[in-house]
Amino acid sequence: MKRQAWTASAATVGLLLSLNAEAHIVSVRLGDFFMGALHPMTDPIDWFVWLGLALLGARSGREAARWLVVAVPLALAIGLWIVLLSGRLPPAFISDALPLLAVGLLLASGYRLRTIGLLGVVAGLMVLRGAANAAGLRLGADLPLYVGGLMSAGYVAMTLLAALTARGIADEATVAWRRIGVRVLGSWLAAAGLMLFALGLRG
């Protein structure tokens, strides 16, 4: 009984002394960081292209795949920067359909890229996706925070996806069906990209 009274007293004191929760740091000007980080998560094109790139990197070997962790965030930032300088967003059929088609075809072909080739593909596709993600930048937003959020999302996603896929498919002992599965997935992505491209051209 005495113990319960103590607990109740402690709870009452705790309630009386409570302050406003600052858990949601949107209200302390970090909202633009989260906006940048979450924007690619709201677009399935980014999920598919990032997953495709991670698979492509994993197939190119662990040495090449490690570069993705650096190259993807940088290319995203460059893409966004280009849009800010030019003041124009790329047409959707270029920034959405082209990366999907390109990454899908590369996966479906079963071709193993060298590090330099992989970096070239990453640079091209992620600059386009970075440009597409500039659409989420609202007027008056804190630019460094938004870019930081976008780059962090790219970094985290690439690290996780590349590590998982490298473990899954890049080992020499990998069974053949996994590689076939990756090629089939690539073919599906390329097919979707091709039709989106046509739809964009049609207007």
Place this chain on the structure above:
Amino acid sequence: MNIRWGACALIATLLALPASAHEQAGLIGGLASGILHPLTGLDHLVAMVAVGLWGAELGAPALWLLPIIFPLVMAFGGVLGVMGVPLPVPEVFVAGSGLVLGLAVALRWNPGLRIAAGLVAIFAVFHGHAHGMELPRAANPLGYGVGFVSSTGVLHLCGIGIGMLASRPGWQVVYRGSGGLIAVIGAYFLMRALGVLL
């Protein structure tokens, strides 16, 4: 007591309105309609299963080349559909694909990889064209595209699965019987497309 409950249930039933909880909109709506499109058209469904069955009969490399190449060729047909490029008698080709592929399975026809791939590619263009015509009207074009391509892939997988079973003793009848059934369904749709049946 029971009468009261019964009356309440009757009134509630009479006053019921359609549930709109699962609105078929956005990405999920597009994905759902894309997945359902090859499944709800029996002529598409049987032809896709037949492709898988035939691939299993032809063996490697057709077995694994088929699910990689087919979606791409089908997407090419889809592009033609999206752009509004007309194809000659598309219904006849879609229906005829069921008949031809069903017969190939039933008769265990093995014309070699090139001829088989060429034949399947022609049919893929027509099937893709039919799906592509629906794309501009889809709730979400990306979702629709991914949905119908993956749904087609799963149908191939079903065919391959049945085809793999055929190598077991006694399962040949199931394999060839599936081909025969597909051919009959294909013939029915073909006659409808030609106007022989209403």
